[in-house]
Amino acid sequence: MEGGQGTKLDGKLGAKTEASWRSLSLDDIPSLISVADEIHADLPEDHEVFAERVKLFPEGCFALVDAKDDGLCGYAISHPIRRRHPPILNSLLGEIVPDADQYYIHDLAILPKAQGNGLAQECVQKLFDVAKKFPTTSLVSVYGTSSFWSRFGFLPPQDFDHTLEKKLLHYGDDATYLERKNHERQQLGEDRCDTEMGVGSGAS
Ligand SMILES: CC(C)(COP(=O)(O)OP(=O)(O)OC[C@H]1O[C@@H](n2cnc3c(N)ncnc32)[C@H](O)[C@@H]1OP(=O)(O)O)[C@@H](O)C(=O)NCCC(=O)NCCS
Numbered sequence: 001m002e003g004g005q006g007t008k009l010d011g012k013l014g015a016k017t018e019a020s021w022r023s024l025s026l027d028d029i030p031s032l033i034s035v036a037d038e039i040h041a042d043l044p045e046d047h048e049v050f051a052e053r054v055k056l057f058p059e060g061c062f063a064l065v066d067a068k069d070d071g072l073c074g075y076a077i078s079h080p081i082r083r084r085h086p087p088i089l090n091s092l093l094g095e096i097v098p099d100a101d102q103y104y105i106h107d108l109a110i111l112p113k114a115q116g117n118g119l120a121q122e123c124v125q126k127l128f129d130v131a132k133k134f135p136t137t138s139l140v141s142v143y144g145t146s147s148f149w150s151r152f153g154f155l156p157p158q159d160f161d162h163t164l165e166k167k168l169l170h171y172g173d174d175a176t177y178l179e180r181k182n183h184e185r186q187q188l189g190e191d192r193c194d195t196e197m198g199v200g201s202g203a204s
Pocket of ligand 1: 108116121140151
């Protein structure tokens, strides 16, 4: 599928290779766990949790693949949720709820050797293409990445709810819930119309 021609990498650790995004499959999960173990050592999630999301919403799951050895050097997991009901860490969803009204980015992780090459930004645009059917996209920012997400219009909601605050405890002390209106893409000059983006259907 998508992935383009690959991006020449000169990542933070100076490794030089090429990498591109493609769909994530169930066969990628063991490699994904290795990447997750390296990046999210303090926020571990089980194989079943990743596998379930790939099964339930494959169009929201991407793999970043090193062109040289086909190894996984990053991944993204996302799916629809009920607005402001992000799943707690390491929990199964059971289903994508039929009344889902918000898109949710569960995780975006890139190994240090591949960071700093615009690949996260490329992936976020792919996720927004999937998210565009929903009025808003949300995520739980960790590791002080709020300023990274703010580049894409993600902000803490003003009417923050305390039930949500409890859920965030699972994601560590620095976890911050962020939201963006998907129609902000339009304001950035992209060719989408309100009808297509579902604007006006209850966004925060
Ligand atoms: C956050 C992460 C995905 C960014 O990956 P990346 O490959 O460095 O990102 P990109 O190269 O696409 O960066 C795009 C832009 O965002 C900026 N940026 C990257 N990481 C940032 C951060 N942590 N805070 C603020 N800005 C950041 C880059 O400087 C770049 O800006 P520029 O276009 O002006 O040069 C990566 O650092 C990562 O996997 N971190 C560990 C896991 C993580 O924190 N995931 C998010 C959890 S919510």
